[in-house]
Amino acid sequence: MGPWTLDPRGPLAESISVLYWILFACAVVVLAIVVGALTYSGIKFRDRPGRVAQQIHGQNTFELIWTIVPTLMVISFTALSWQRLNFINDVNSNVAMTVKVEGRQWAWGFTYPDQPMFKLPDGTLLQAGEQLDIPVGQKIKLELTAKDVIHSFWVPNLGGKKDAVPGHTTTMWIQADQPGTYKGQCFEFCGDGHADMLVTVVAHPQNEYAAWAKTAVEEAARATSPETKAGRDAFLSGPCAGCHTVKGTTAAGKVGPELTHIASKPNIAGVLSPVNQENLTKWVRNAPSIKPGILMPKFEGVLPDQQIDQIVQWLLTLK
8 A cells, every 4th residue: 555644554543543543433433323313313203194294302311412412522532642642752762873853845854863873974973865874663753944935744654744844853753673675755735846846765674774874874975085086087078978868957958868866776777787886897997798789989098998997986976
């Protein structure tokens, strides 16, 4: 099932779902009683040949029932809701880690906690956009703020909504009890791009989370390294940009395939898989030897080996 509040995959969403079903069941019972009583009365006491309908007054028993029962129901619903709210608003107990979340038109940004596993070589912390990766079975506190207008963070399968307000910090928590990918979006209209302000939460098994964090830090370090910058400059100033397009850069070639998300592709030109440093290096060095007849020339011996390695480092950041 897709993003749906009534398909809970964590304790926060579960608590909301349980309360919903209790209220829904009670509402159905009340509706059935009211509609049933109206239908029965309309048929039983209607004006018809041989019987004249009469107004009946002074049914104290019925009046007490339909006053006391709804009152008890409202009190019960209030107590249940209060209990759930205390659980929902308990953001500080048993927290595994705290992630800072910033909403801006029209994307979410995440800064991971100040822990060794999230630190880059330059001392900065791991950051990500639009996708938050968390370990399964652990309570994650989110500190939300916004850069421009009010946004609202909502991942239906994992919990409720919380506004992100410019100049203020609000808090909430999420927890996924099953590995998987959970979709959500901004729930506060925030301008033209509101419908595309999506968020993805990926829950990893606890025994795999450290490996994910290590890979994420390595990729982030690659993106900010001098080698990657040199590779970007070499790509954009060399023959590569004349044939390929990379959105967000000056590379706008139309001869070769677009490379904007090359590092996320399942293969290179349909012949080399996966897309990793080794295969990209082989491809850039001598593509015709791998796929005869391709228009891309051989760069081995044309570009220095160091420059090819730098270009590959930059290509690996294009996800």
